[in-house]
Amino acid sequence: MSVVEDIRAIRGSLERIEHALCGQRTTRFDAVEVPAVECVPSLRLVEGVVADVDSPIDLVPVEPVEPSRFGLYTDDGGDRWQKCPQGWTFTGYADGSPPIAAGHVPIDFSDIQHWGPFAYAGGERNELGSAAAPYRLEQVVTILHSEGINTGLRRLKQYLNTGVCWTDGFNNPREGAADYLVVVKKSSPGRDAVVRVTVAGVAKLVELMGAKK
Structure with missing residues (x-):
């Protein structure tokens, strides 16, 4: 047997072994048909307007809403207001410092809404409890307003x-107002005392001043 025949014999043996191990060999590839993809229609957010995912969204500013409750509020900077x-x-x-000018005329919410948002800080009459802390006179004014006084x-x-003679000329509580007023700072030369009104005092003022309406 010649060398060429030996090589052919060896090649045939290898092909038979390969066929046994791997199955029938693929010698050609058939063309694969790729299905056509239909065009996806554009997303429409509003009738007649085509959405563009890369375009910025226009934000519509929300008009501030005036709080409905009467009482004390703080604005975005922590300053105090009353409604x-x-x-x-x-x-x-x-x-904690008071307004520069006293006796301000109440203004409309539209004039101060740019200082919002306004956080409610209490002061309505129906929120007073028997264990509530004494109230500043500014808070008492707001409570009286909520009662229509x-x-x-x-x-x-x-x-x-x-009117009710609860304080003397230096704003010190008189003896008969012990249940209605609490001294925070005593009076000193040139300065009146600072007092707070108790829950019982607020209720009494609503009773007395409401009867005068």
Whole structure:
């Protein structure tokens, strides 16, 4: 047997072994038919407007809504306001200092809405409980407003002094007002005392001043 025949014999043996191990060999590839893909229609958010996923979304500003409850509020910077039936009044700064000018006329919410949002800080009559802390005179004014009693800080101080005689000329509580007023700072030369009104005191003022409406 020649060398060529030996090589052919060996090649035939290898092909038979390969066929046994791997099955029939593929010697050609048939063409594969790829199905056509239909065009996906554009997403429409609004009738007649084609959405573009890469385009920016226009944000519509939300108009601030005026709080419905009467009472005390703080604005976005921490400054204090009060809402009464007549409107909004600035009552003090975030650091505790009072307004520069006293006796402000209540203004409309549209004039102060850019300082919002406004957070409710209490003060409505129906939120007073027997264990509530004494209230500042500014808070008492707001509570009286929520009861429909038209008054202000100066008028309330005058009423406490000469109306119901709960305070003396230096804003110190008189003996008969022990259940209605609490001293926070005692009076000193050139400075009146600072008082708070108890829950019983607020209820009594609503009773007395409401009867005068």
